[in-house]
Amino acid sequence: MSLKDFFLNDKFAALAGCELLDIRPGYATARMKVEQKHLNAAGGCQGGALFTLADFAFAAAVNSHGRVTVSVDSTIAIHKSVSTGWLYATATETLDHRKLPFCIVEIKDEEGRLIATFTGLAYRFPEDDPRNKVLPTL
Amino acid sequence: MSLKDFFLNDKFAALAGCELLDIRPGYATARMKVEQKHLNAAGGCQGGALFTLADFAFAAAVNSHGRVTVSVDSTIAIHKSVSTGWLYATATETLDHRKLPFCIVEIKDEEGRLIATFTGLAYRFPEDDPRNKVLPTL
Amino acid sequence: MSLKDFFLNDKFAALAGCELLDIRPGYATARMKVEQKHLNAAGGCQGGALFTLADFAFAAAVNSHGRVTVSVDSTIAIHKSVSTGWLYATATETLDHRKLPFCIVEIKDEEGRLIATFTGLAYRFPEDDPRNKVLPTL
Amino acid sequence: MSLKDFFLNDKFAALAGCELLDIRPGYATARMKVEQKHLNAAGGCQGGALFTLADFAFAAAVNSHGRVTVSVDSTIAIHKSVSTGWLYATATETLDHRKLPFCIVEIKDEEGRLIATFTGLAYRFPEDDPRNKVLPTL
Numbered sequence: 001m002s003l004k005d006f007f008l009n010d011k012f013a014a015l016a017g018c019e020l021l022d023i024r025p026g027y028a029t030a031r032m033k034v035e036q037k038h039l040n041a042a043g044g045c046q047g048g049a050l051f052t053l054a055d056f057a058f059a060a061a062v063n064s065h066g067r068v069t070v071s072v073d074s075t076i077a078i079h080k081s082v083s084t085g086w087l088y089a090t091a092t093e094t095l096d097h098r099k100l101p102f103c104i105v106e107i108k109d110e111e112g113r114l115i116a117t118f119t120g121l122a123y124r125f126p127e128d129d130p131r132n133k134v135l136p137t138l
Numbered sequence: 139m140s141l142k143d144f145f146l147n148d149k150f151a152a153l154a155g156c157e158l159l160d161i162r163p164g165y166a167t168a169r170m171k172v173e174q175k176h177l178n179a180a181g182g183c184q185g186g187a188l189f190t191l192a193d194f195a196f197a198a199a200v201n202s203h204g205r206v207t208v209s210v211d212s213t214i215a216i217h218k219s220v221s222t223g224w225l226y227a228t229a230t231e232t233l234d235h236r237k238l239p240f241c242i243v244e245i246k247d248e249e250g251r252l253i254a255t256f257t258g259l260a261y262r263f264p265e266d267d268p269r270n271k272v273l274p275t276l
Numbered sequence: 277m278s279l280k281d282f283f284l285n286d287k288f289a290a291l292a293g294c295e296l297l298d299i300r301p302g303y304a305t306a307r308m309k310v311e312q313k314h315l316n317a318a319g320g321c322q323g324g325a326l327f328t329l330a331d332f333a334f335a336a337a338v339n340s341h342g343r344v345t346v347s348v349d350s351t352i353a354i355h356k357s358v359s360t361g362w363l364y365a366t367a368t369e370t371l372d373h374r375k376l377p378f379c380i381v382e383i384k385d386e387e388g389r390l391i392a393t394f395t396g397l398a399y400r401f402p403e404d405d406p407r408n409k410v411l412p413t414l
Numbered sequence: 415m416s417l418k419d420f421f422l423n424d425k426f427a428a429l430a431g432c433e434l435l436d437i438r439p440g441y442a443t444a445r446m447k448v449e450q451k452h453l454n455a456a457g458g459c460q461g462g463a464l465f466t467l468a469d470f471a472f473a474a475a476v477n478s479h480g481r482v483t484v485s486v487d488s489t490i491a492i493h494k495s496v497s498t499g500w501l502y503a504t505a506t507e508t509l510d511h512r513k514l515p516f517c518i519v520e521i522k523d524e525e526g527r528l529i530a531t532f533t534g535l536a537y538r539f540p541e542d543d544p545r546n547k548v549l550p551t552l
Contacts, residue, residue, distance in 0.1 A: 006179055007179050008179075009178075009179040010177075010178045010179040010184060011174060011175050011176070011177050011178075011184075012154075012175060012176050012177065012178060012183075012184035012186055012187045013178070013184065013186070015153065015154075015175050016150075016153075016186065036149060037149050037150060037153050038149070038150050039148075039149050039150065040147075040148045040149070040150060040151070040197065041144055041145050041146075041147040041148040041197070042206060042208070042272060044208070045150075046148060046149075046150035046151065046190065046193065046194075047189070047190075047193040047197075047209045047212060048150055048151070048154065048186055048187075048189050048190025048191075048193045048194070049150045049186075049190075051185070051186050051189040051190070051193070051212075051214075052184065052185075052186025052187075052189070052190070053186075055184065055185040055186045055189070056184075056186070059178065059179070059185075068180060070180070070182070070216075070219065071185045071216055072215065072216060072349075072376060072397065073213065073214075073215045073216075073348075073349040073397045073491075074185065074189075074213065074214050074215075074216075075211065075212065075213040075214075075351065075489050075533065076189075076211075076212050076213075077210065077211045077212075077487075077516055077533070077535050078208075078209055078210060078211075078212075079509055079511060079514070079516060081208065094520070094528065094531065095493055095528050095531070097493060100348060100399070100493070102491055102493060102528075102531055104518065104531075106508070114508065114509050114516075117508065117509070117516055117518075117533070119489065119491070119531070119533055121348065121349045121397070121491050123376070134180060210487075210514060210535065211353075211486075211487040211535045213351050213395065213489065215349075215378055215395070215397050217371055217373060217376070217378060232382070232390065232393065233355055233390050233393070235355060238355070238486060238537070240353055240355060240390075240393055242380065242393075244370070252370065252371050252378075255370065255371070255378055255380075255395070257351065257353070257393070257395055259353050259486065259487045259535070261514070282455050283455050284455075285454075285455040286453075286454045286455040286460060287450060287451050287452070287453050287454070287460075288430075288451060288452050288453065288454060288459075288460035288462055288463045289454070289460065289462070291429065291430075291451050292426075292429075292462065312425060313425050313426060313429050314425070314426050315424075315425050315426065316423075316424045316425075316426060316427070316473065317420055317421050317422075317423040317424040317473070318482060318484070318548060320484070321426075322424065322425075322426035322427065322466065322469065322470075323465070323466075323469040323473075323485045323488065324426055324427070324430065324462055324463075324465050324466025324467075324469045324470070325426045325462075325466075327461070327462050327465040327466070327469070327488075327490075328460065328461075328462025328463075328465070328466070329462075331460065331461040331462045331465070332460075332462070335454065335455070335461075344456060346456070346458070346492075346495065347461045347492055348491065348492060349489065349490075349491045349492075350461065350465075350489065350490050350491075350492075351487065351488065351489040351490075352465075352487075352488050352489075353486065353487045353488075354484075354485055354486060354487075354488075357484065410456060
């Protein structure tokens, strides 16, 4: 199994309609088409849906080095309400740290407008942790 | 329609299995049962699912004053991985500001352990904004 | 030396005029009088001064258990501009975690108005780390 | 007075030894030499000192468009402890929004290592607000 296929196992991302487009060392892109199911009570895309898309791209980027890496602290600033159309998330690991790496994700719409900015501080399992074996190599 | 019923219209929260339990001025509680559909590729509850639960309780708490209030900047620290069981979110608006209110949400499991802490800065529509009419009174 | 006196060695907090008032397990309070030296170019108390006060109370609270604990990710929401008067910071460690504890700090003015909310995720040194010896017991 | 000189009036940034190097539309750089006065009780540069440097560069970047812009929500992830040497902050406004702009600041040391990442959501005064007059043009 490729690392990209491994992320097909993210059931919540799948439920939200997120699709991983690209994964490279410290970098990943994903997309999601905003539909009725993503809307909150006021009719805009729910913050949780935007967060899920960003978190999915983040997870792919920070898990691209062969060690399981989990989110410990994330922020999302939502710049613009959306209620339809494709959203694209680009995750860039700005610090490939052995213990606490850091990653910035930008979500843009089809016109390239910045919709949300996500930052994530992650915790990376030690090199000898047997749980790292679940990760396919890139 | 009651304000509590209004939040039944949050389709993404419903998709994630979130249920609003209580809503009062500046305060709300919600719950979600972690199931297979919430898990990420590594088998833990996806950060987006936790965020959705917190954001749902947050939205109820900050929209309890008759003015539409949307998230602009949120953070979530995930303290413990979970893969099953009920999660309870308690949202407390610590600042009922006319423009930029602030709210803290704690997610705990059935044993009362702190699973995640969410903070949200929100933007509140001006009093005379016609869009406030969508909100039922508490 | 008491743990409280240990924090007199925080030179930057001293430069900013921060004073530790109380320190107990997982809890601390500090204060700072806003003066000319704290103001930014627009005449309000600089965000860095507010952050320093909050971070100082945070450091006291999370270092109260005999293990060196450093900040890894912090947020500060500034709710109100201030330019004079005493500010009081109250730090509450809401999660006394062995590795990544979490703490919330509220800054209030003399009238008890909420001026800023700080959250801090910290990294705690392992129990057997020799650097823990620098910390006096509470 | 130039806009760059206007920031000489930031008394707290001056107290912390911060120096504005460059300011352009939506962009600024600043530096600070870590000295004894910046150290916390454990001997590392205090988080508040790092925050002050980042916030200073942030303020210059977001106030470069002729409208007063204040911080409402900021985060700082501290990646590495430092106790000496020059630090350089680079602020990039990734969203020049009329109301709630967003800015990312990276702090690096003399060797170009990433020391801290700051993000700031700001509130921009309306175009007709008389307080905008305090700002010199770029």
